[in-house]
Amino acid sequence: MVRVTIDGRKVEVAEGATILEAARAAGIEIPTMCYRPGWEASTSCMVCLVRVKGQHSLQPACAAPVRDGMEIESETPEVHGARRTAVELLLSDHVGDCRAPCQSTCPAGMDIPLMIRHLTRHEWREAVATVKRDIALPGVLGRICPAPCEKACRRAACDQALSICLLKRAAADADLAMPVPFRPACRPDTGRRVAVIGGGPAGLAAAYHLLEEGIRPVVIDDRAQPGGRLRERIDPARLPGSVLDAEAAVIAGLGAEFRMNTRVGRDIAFADLVAGHDAVVLAVGEWAAPEGFPAGLDVTGHGLAVNPRTGATNLPRVFACGDAVRKTEMAVIAVAAGKTVARAVAEFLRTGSAHGADRAFSVHIGRVRPEERAVFLQEGAPRARVEPAGGLATGFAEDEVKAEAQRCLHCDCRRTADCRLRELAVRYGAKASRYKSERRAFEHDLGHPDIVYEPGKCILCGLCVQAAERAGDEPGLTLEGRSYDVRVRVPLAGDIAGALAKSGKACVAVCPTGALALKA
Numbered sequence: 001m002v003r004v005t006i007d008g009r010k011v012e013v014a015e016g017a018t019i020l021e022a023a024r025a026a027g028i029e030i031p032t033m034c035y036r037p038g039w040e041a042s043t044s045c046m047v048c049l050v051r052v053k054g055q056h057s058l059q060p061a062c063a064a065p066v067r068d069g070m071e072i073e074s075e076t077p078e079v080h081g082a083r084r085t086a087v088e089l090l091l092s093d094h095v096g097d098c099r100a101p102c103q104s105t106c107p108a109g110m111d112i113p114l115m116i117r118h119l120t121r122h123e124w125r126e127a128v129a130t131v132k133r134d135i136a137l138p139g140v141l142g143r144i145c146p147a148p149c150e151k152a153c154r155r156a157a158c159d160q161a162l163s164i165c166l167l168k169r170a171a172a173d174a175d176l177a178m179p180v181p182f183r184p185a186c187r188p189d190t191g192r193r194v195a196v197i198g199g200g201p202a203g204l205a206a207a208y209h210l211l212e213e214g215i216r217p218v219v220i221d222d223r224a225q226p227g228g229r230l231r232e233r234i235d236p237a238r239l240p241g242s243v244l245d246a247e248a249a250v251i252a253g254l255g256a257e258f259r260m261n262t263r264v265g266r267d268i269a270f271a272d273l274v275a276g277h278d279a280v281v282l283a284v285g286e287w288a289a290p291e292g293f294p295a296g297l298d299v300t301g302h303g304l305a306v307n308p309r310t311g312a313t314n315l316p317r318v319f320a321c322g323d324a325v326r327k328t329e330m331a332v333i334a335v336a337a338g339k340t341v342a343r344a345v346a347e348f349l350r351t352g353s354a355h356g357a358d359r360a361f362s363v364h365i366g367r368v369r370p371e372e373r374a375v376f377l378q379e380g381a382p383r384a385r386v387e388p389a390g391g392l393a394t395g396f397a398e399d400e401v402k403a404e405a406q407r408c409l410h411c412d413c414r415r416t417a418d419c420r421l422r423e424l425a426v427r428y429g430a431k432a433s434r435y436k437s438e439r440r441a442f443e444h445d446l447g448h449p450d451i452v453y454e455p456g457k458c459i460l461c462g463l464c465v466q467a468a469e470r471a472g473d474e475p476g477l478t479l480e481g482r483s484y485d486v487r488v489r490v491p492l493a494g495d496i497a498g499a500l501a502k503s504g505k506a507c508v509a510v511c512p513t514g515a516l517a518l519k520a
Contacts, residue, residue, distance in 0.1 A: 004070040019061040019072055030074050033420045033512040034461030035062040042462045046086040047424055058082050084428040092435035095442055095456025098362035100412035105152035107338040112164055114410040118169055119405040128175040128182045131168055135210035137335055139243045142169025145332045150183045152401045154411050158373045159384035160464035170396045176246045184417025186338050187214030192349050195277040197264050198284030200228020201331045205338025207279050213346035219256055222263035222481040242478040270294040278346050285323030302326045309356030310344035319345055361425055362430040381406035447496045451504045457515040458488050466509040471503035
């Protein structure tokens with residue numbers, strides 16, 4: 001047996017064990033990407049570096065054997081810096097988007113490609129569930145949103161952008177037509193109550209997402225019906241009142257209380273709302289002039305002064321969103337702000353403080369080169385943009401939904417939820433642009449019935465090569481090339497469907513990035 005010390009902890013392991021194995025025996029986590037227990041180590045990613053006392057250079061823990069009396073440090077600023085550099089070098093050669101351009105541009109951050117994949121398979125309930133994670137009023141926005149997501153759609157550079165808003169509307173309308181529309185899984189009732197002043201898009205979105213958090217909202221508005229200025233400023237032919245009614249009814253059905261025809265300052269004092277609730281959310285547009293806000297609130301030239309990450313004002317337990325903070329003509333921005341504030345309020349009520357969500361880490365390919373357009377188009381159906389046969393007022397028929405959804409190029413990464421590279425980039429504060437290099441061309445191989453292979457996301461760990469060999473696939477995969485030009489390829493110019501006939505899904509399971517992903 002060999003005795004070593006790791007971060008001050010003494011551990012005894014068998015001779016021949018690696019530093020990584022010793023650390024795990026001591027309950028110490030050293031990050032890895034290219035290594036899995038029971039598989040051959042390739043030391044390709046170098047994120048498991050550690051400092052061994054007496055050695056000049058840092059050592060890869062997955063391959064370095066322990067020696068008796070060895071003293072190892074795994075959590076020093078030097079080690080963290082080296083790991084960050086290793087991740088940044090991998091990102092410098094990374095060709096792919098974490099989030100598709102459409103999702104990155106959507107003010108609410110909606111997972112548009114996932115919604116579209118559900119619609120392609122006619123999974124209506126799953127599609128609306130995906131939408132409503134971020135957009136509480138999809139039936140409304142599917143009719144009035146100016147669609148910044150479509151302006152960013154990568155297909156627009158090839159022919160015409162996808163009809164994202166109409167697809168979102170189709171999912172929402174199909175759901176509202178059900179006997180029981182979609183109800184999100186909400187946390188158990190916390191017993192907390194929050195006053196939401198304003199029943200427009202920001203207030204309704206805040207109420208919806210508060211309910212998801214197990215918090216009961218009381219929506220207060222001086223109008224007779226929820227919807228705010230959407231009812232007054234938008235032609236009912238474009239946005240029927242019945243759609244607003246239906247989406248507000250879903251929120252009421254989840255447990256929101258609506259107090260209509262009630263003006264704060266006339267029918268109820270603002271101070272009484274603060275005193276009688278666990279928090280207050282100001283989501284009303286009439287108070288855009290500084291003199292109209294309740295006393296004590298800090299204002300700017302645009303509206304209330306708030307923490308941009310949380311919507312918290314200078315008054316304890318008072319938050320604000322929507323036109324109360326800054327006027328906007330885009331309802332999707334108001335809906336996104338309502339979601340942000342609701343989650344910040346929930347965080348505050350759980351912990352006593354609100355920090356808000358961190359900006360999602362994402363890398364982007366950037367501008368598509370003309371010669372790459374045909375490569376992207378391989379994943380989308382070769383047809384022109386579908387227009388509703390019944391006109392915009394009617395929207396898509398069911399067959400039109402599938403036909404338009406099949407045009408999507410699926411620019412997103414299907415592995416964002418479990419991409420180890422992305423996870424470690426966040427952990428060590430890596431910057432994707434730290435090391436500039438000329439981007440190589442975008443590639444993807446769609447020849448396998450179940451998986452998609454994107455070489456630009458590969459870190460050359462070789463785990464897929466080992467997985468194919470273990471499954472007995474012939475010819476499997478191999479590492480081809482020299483130096484910086486090494487790539488994982490099918491040998492002898494074979495096709496990936498035959499090369500991974502048995503091991504396709506196993507290769508996806510061991511891949512630490514989105515280089516191999518399931519098509520579904």
